[in-house]
Amino acid sequence: SVSFAFKAGDGLYSTFECRTVDTLLVFGSNGRVYSVPVAALPGARGDGQPVTTLIELESGTQVLHYFAGPASAALLLSSSGGYGFLATVESMVSRNKSGKAFISLGEGETVCRPSHAQGSTSAQPLLPATHVACASTGGRILTFEISELKQMDKGGRGLMLIDLEPKDALAGAAAYTRSVRIEGIGRGGKAREETLEIRSLNNARAARARKGKAADLGFKPTGITRVE
Template sequence: KAGKKALSADQTQLKAAMLSVLDVVRDESSKDAAVRLVFEPKTSRISQEEFITTLLAQTSLETSSPINLTMVGIDGKPTQKSLRQMLNEWIAFREITVEKRSRHRLDKVLDRIHILEGRQLVLLNIDEVIAIIRAAEDPKAALIARFNLSDRQAEDILEIRLRQLARLEAIKIEQELKGLREEQKKLEDILGSPAALRRLLVKEIEADAKTFEDPRRTLIQAEKRAVAELKVVDEPVTVIVSQKGWVRAQKGWANEKATGAAPAEYSFKSGDALYGAFECRTVDTLLVFGTAKDKGVRVYTVPVASLPGGRGDGQPVTTLIDLDSGTHVAHYFAGPPVANLLLANTGGYGFIASVENMMSRQRGGKAFIDVGEGEQLCRPSLVGGASGSELMPAATHVACASTGGRILTFEIGELKALPKGGRGLTLIDLESKDTLAGAAAYTRSVKVEGIGRGGKEREETLEIRTLNNARGTRARKGKAADLGFKPAGIVRVL
């Protein structure tokens, strides 16, 4: 239909996964049950826990919502803060408020005590006070001088009514003074002790909770996010990748390794050819290496189990990852997490890292390899740890080939493993205009590929004797090789 949105490959796969386990959904909400949704599985063989986990992980029954935690703090400025910071600042604000309130109340209590003490003194000398008021030209000054009163107390006595100086009022004054002095002591304890202040704060919060609380509608408890784990059958497969980035997985392992021309059973679209056929298992991982951008190379992770089957041309690998803008796919490798790779760049630097180090759960991959200005990643070379019909022994040496035709070999122990990635160490000392065509880990032999006269593709296998002639230590210039063509890459044979 016009305007209808097409489902992506991931959405189609998710829909198929849900329909494979879910049979019926009914809304049984009523007066007795405000919200009641009934989900029925397709088969009774699926456990209740597994069924619930699938629903929570693959639908919006369990979801997270972003919250803009911006608040006006004590400083009066709106700032984005964490929930913990907000609560701490609110508690600090409450402490300041309770302290100010207590101090204000203490001032009022002390003022009232001061007034009542003056009245109490007058009651003991009521006749003399009345005589002074009648006779003196300035009764206020006379009272202050005679009874050592304050200006505030004298003013209060002059304004007081005579009936408030009766005997009954004296008893009330004594009772009020007693209550005020007890309150004064409590307020002074609160202001003088941070612990007492916090106890009062907690007591007030608990009282407010009892007064204003209502039953919680949603249960809040510590729980891990539901993750639907796909059960993958561990079986051998061959991951076939074309030079234009089409990928598929064929059951079983190929009888011969595809290091040169594509075997007859591998067919590709017109103008496409084989990049590599990786013998691995369904539980392994396909690593996709992008081209360099901003002096960095991103590595993308695709589970082998999610690859399309071997029939047809497969699927473009760019539909399985979120490729960084301005880059394209450069290289691939499929194997177990324990497999180690030699990663080198055209600037002559390299290091060793395991597949597990480069794996990421994000479709956008992770930045792992650093390169210099204008440098690119060379084809990764297997060091050891991969599976296949013919197990490759762990490499003992490294062979480097420059585009200028120089070869250098050295022991692999001279290299470092960088679990967090980086640029690595210098592999070969390059001339100013020379670049590294590639570096391969090996035990006995490597194959150098390049372009000969007339633009023809050339390759030559170098055995252990030839490689030993170029033996040196890491970061040396190496020796000029009589290949008859300029190297463009180097791959491991054995």
């Protein structure tokens, strides 16, 4: 096994099994997407390299999310305002270090974690997702068929995923076939998570852009990821 040392305050975001012909996508807080060829990344023997040396972030912009995979992979992209769409990795690749404007955000909105919807990597067979699960920070869950979404390879705001109450926000949206994991914060600031299987997800099924159902999670959702 291999262990990695992190600087104080740092931690692991995620790991991606990929090939040197694949692309690393970097998602900024301003809705821009930056791309780095996986072949350009340093090997695992050293301490790595700050991603900010590989891309040109706009002043005041933070890196929020990452994804690495083949050009044909499709991602579900969403914003805290409750909107989202599908796009391929290939469509987000830019030759410029300054990236490309891709996810349109309203005032005060942020980019949610991208969800791998389709397109296997060489090491990870992945069934094409059939449904989408949305989780709001207020604890509402909505699921619907992924066919209700549009693929927008030029980016944009997308379609409304969930109808949010005025003070609610989308914690995240995940493409799935059978199960998702909801992460959040419970009492005393403790990290919590719960996996929802197909029966629970089907109970929250409706059409896209509905309000969803209140979920008895016992914690405030902060994100959602695909399990299967």
